[in-house]
Amino acid sequence: MILFIKLLLAHLLGDFIWQPNSWVSHKEAKKHKSIYLYLHIILHGVLATILVGEIQFIPYATFIAITHGFIDLIKLNFQTKKTKRTWFIVDQIAHILxxxxxxxxxxxxxxxxHGFGNQFWILITGILFITKPTSIFIKTIISIWNPESQNSNQDNSLASAGNYIGILERLFVFCFxxxxxxxxxxxxxxxKSIFRFGDLKEAKDRKLTEYVLIGTLISFGxxxxxxLIVQALLQLL
Incomplete structure (x- = not known):
């Protein structure tokens, strides 16, 4: 179980936390010619090796890195603007398998x-998952709707505020x-519903209301x- 937790943590770090958007854009544009594709592959192999902490795991980490690159390359070559969401889900499922x-x-x-028990790896993986990775998952899932507000040019919200609010609310729920x-x-x-009510009432946009509601429910869920999964795993130790 702990082996999978560590490999999942390595995957989250390599695919979401330490992969800048510039890498993703460059890979989508250049595909197999992108240097960042190969840096991405190496990063996954190194992270898996370090987190598992076994010399004999190096061949397995190499296998993970190579298959990761192969799966990414398939996605990069076959996805289109309309199928990008589907290929993202297929890509992640393939990596987990x-x-x-x-x-x-x-x-x-x-x-x-030394100093890090199994509880640490379970907790840190759970916490990391509900930050940037979950934000990307939610954004990808609800991107199929993506309502355009009529007042989008007059949006005075802070840069990336919604993203940070979502991360904070998930961390609070996790702690609760x-x-x-x-x-x-x-x-x-x-x-949150009270604070968002004014914005949604002012917008008078049913699609926007449904969009926000779906995103909120997915985030909380x-x-x-x-x-609950982390709690159950901790109780098994």
């Missing part, structure tokens, strides 16, 4: 770094789940599910 396959094949127990304060989740959802 590869990790599961490696876990089933690899027999050794990964090293636990682990501490057993489920009632606080309802309070947080109600508070993901945080709740992640918190």
């Amino acid at each position: 590869i990790l599961i396959g490696v876990v089933l094949i690899y027999k050794n127990e990964p090293i636990t770094f 789940i682990l501490t057993g304060h489920f009632e606080a989740i309802g309070f947080l959802l109600a508070a 993901t945080a709740i599910i992640t918190g």
Whole structure:
């Protein structure tokens, strides 16, 4: 179990946290000619090796890195603007299946770094997942609607404020789940609804209201599910 957690953490770091948008754009434009594709592949291999902490895992980490690059290359060559959302989901599922396959094949127990117990790896992976990776997942899932506000040119909101608000609310929900304060989740959802009510009323746009509602429910739902999974895993230790 801990092996999969560490490989998932390496995947989240390599695919979301330490992959700038400029890398993604360059890969989409140049495909196999992009230097960032190969840096991305190397990064995944290095992260998997370091986090597992076993010399004998290097061949498996190399396999993960190569298959990761192969899967990415297929996506880059076959996705279009209309199918980008579908290929993103297929791409992520394929990467996770590869990790599961490696876990089933690899027999050794990964090293636990001094001072870092299994609880640490489970917690840090859960926390990391509900930050930038979940933001990208939500953005990708609801991008099929993407309503255009009539007042988009007059939007005075802070840059990336919505993204940071979403991350913070998921972190709060995650903490509430682990501490057993489920009632606080309802309070947080109600508070956000009150603050958003004015904006949605002013916009008078039903599509925008539905768009925000879907995004909010997915955000809260993901945080709740992640918190419950992490809580269950911690109880198994």
